[in-house]
Amino acid sequence: MDFNITLIPGDGIGPEIVAEAVKVLNKTGEIYHASFHFTKILMGGCSIDKYGVPLTDEALQTAKSSDAVLLGAVGGNTDTSPWYKLPPEKRPEAGLLAIRKGLGLYANLRPALLFDELKAACPLKESTGEKGFDFLIMRELTGGLYFGKRETVVKDGKRVAMDTLTYSEDEIRRIAVRAFEVARKRRRKVTSVDKANVLDSSRLWRSVTAEVAKDYPDVELSNMLVDNCAMQIVKDPAQFDVILTENMFGDILSDEASMVTGSLGMLPSASLGAGKFGLYEPSHGSAPDIAGLDVANPIATIMSAAMLLRYSLDMNEAADSVENAVKSVLADGYRTGDIMSEGKQKVGCHEMGDLICERIK
Numbered sequence: 001m002d003f004n005i006t007l008i009p010g011d012g013i014g015p016e017i018v019a020e021a022v023k024v025l026n027k028t029g030e031i032y033h034a035s036f037h038f039t040k041i042l043m044g045g046c047s048i049d050k051y052g053v054p055l056t057d058e059a060l061q062t063a064k065s066s067d068a069v070l071l072g073a074v075g076g077n078t079d080t081s082p083w084y085k086l087p088p089e090k091r092p093e094a095g096l097l098a099i100r101k102g103l104g105l106y107a108n109l110r111p112a113l114l115f116d117e118l119k120a121a122c123p124l125k126e127s128t129g130e131k132g133f134d135f136l137i138m139r140e141l142t143g144g145l146y147f148g149k150r151e152t153v154v155k156d157g158k159r160v161a162m163d164t165l166t167y168s169e170d171e172i173r174r175i176a177v178r179a180f181e182v183a184r185k186r187r188r189k190v191t192s193v194d195k196a197n198v199l200d201s202s203r204l205w206r207s208v209t210a211e212v213a214k215d216y217p218d219v220e221l222s223n224m225l226v227d228n229c230a231m232q233i234v235k236d237p238a239q240f241d242v243i244l245t246e247n248m249f250g251d252i253l254s255d256e257a258s259m260v261t262g263s264l265g266m267l268p269s270a271s272l273g274a275g276k277f278g279l280y281e282p283s284h285g286s287a288p289d290i291a292g293l294d295v296a297n298p299i300a301t302i303m304s305a306a307m308l309l310r311y312s313l314d315m316n317e318a319a320d321s322v323e324n325a326v327k328s329v330l331a332d333g334y335r336t337g338d339i340m341s342e343g344k345q346k347v348g349c350h351e352m353g354d355l356i357c358e359r360i361k
């Protein structure tokens with residue numbers, strides 16, 4: 001089997017972590033008889049430096065015509081980087097939003113799993129970590145505040161800024177369907193998270209989700225307010241199976257979810273549209289402060305590559321083998337700095353990639 005994969009190394013630690021995930025993909029290709037043809041495109045700050053825009057039409061077309069996209073991270077230090085002196089639609093993150101929208105990737109899956117081996121790195125109460133947890137955030141990715149009308153104007157001599165949060169019932173329905181479908185393959189529980197005590201968009205979200213639930217009588221639906229959910233994730237994360245939520249809430253809750261798994265460096269993600277095509281990226285950012293130092297944790301990107309194998313290429317066994325290789329490296333006591341604990345062996349980004357490759361069977 002031949003597959004075309006678009007690579008977007010991006011900015012900061014992006015190139016280092018993507019390089020490790022490419023090594024892993026090539027290793028699975030050897031074992032599972034697939035060849036991957038990689039095409040690199042620029043996105044984010046590096047694209048601004050070269051072309052003056054965070055994503056060119058050509059780059060978007062390249063991504064569109066491939067089987068899947070693997071992304072590192074985009075963006076720089078928002079206080080010091082010259083990219084943030086540009087108008088908002090020219091900044092690195094605008095490239096990320098443009099590619100999500102341009103490829104129709106409305107469903108963002110962010111699994112939060114506490115590995116047994118990382119219980120010591122879990123910042124929650126010991127008893128909570130011991131119990132373990134395994135949930136998935138289904139984040140709506142192409143609507144809401146991120147894509148609503150926004151402007152900053154001067155009114156009566158004062159600056160006023162506005163962002164709008166809009167959802168149509170069709171946008172809510174299709175993401176809710178995705179959540180129920182994935183819940184069927186897990187523990188059959190969907191917690192829909194909203195702010196229905198304040199927001200109209202949330203009230204529509206709740207009513208459309210309840211309609212969708214009628215087609216899934218085997219899946220349990222409950223509703224939770226987002227502030228409560230933020231609290232429940234630290235109090236009792238084991239209660240969750242699939243968390244279904246809108247774009248902004250999903251952004252915030254998924255950072256929290258990744259941290260309770262031990263580190264931001266552990267959480268992969270898949271962004272999917274209607275078909276098999278998808279874009280895969282770690283949930284964390286570009287960490288410009290540690291870029292180029294070979295200390296970044298490549299596991300979230302490697303686990304994203306596993307999701308790519310599973311969801312876009314139907315290579316389930318290969319995906320399992322990558323996930324097992326990650327577990328085995330952790331069981332053997334290797335840690336990058338972010339998940340380091342006493343008595344373990346500290347390794348860099350590159351070595352972590354090698355150790356995982358060696359264990360792919």
Ligand code: IPM
Pocket residue numbers: 075093096251283285
């Ligand atoms: C994420 C990131 C992005 C987002 C940023 C970089 C625009 O935080 O993927 O979670 O908010 O979606």
Ligand code: MG
Pocket residue numbers: 251252255283
């Ligand atoms: Mg985020």
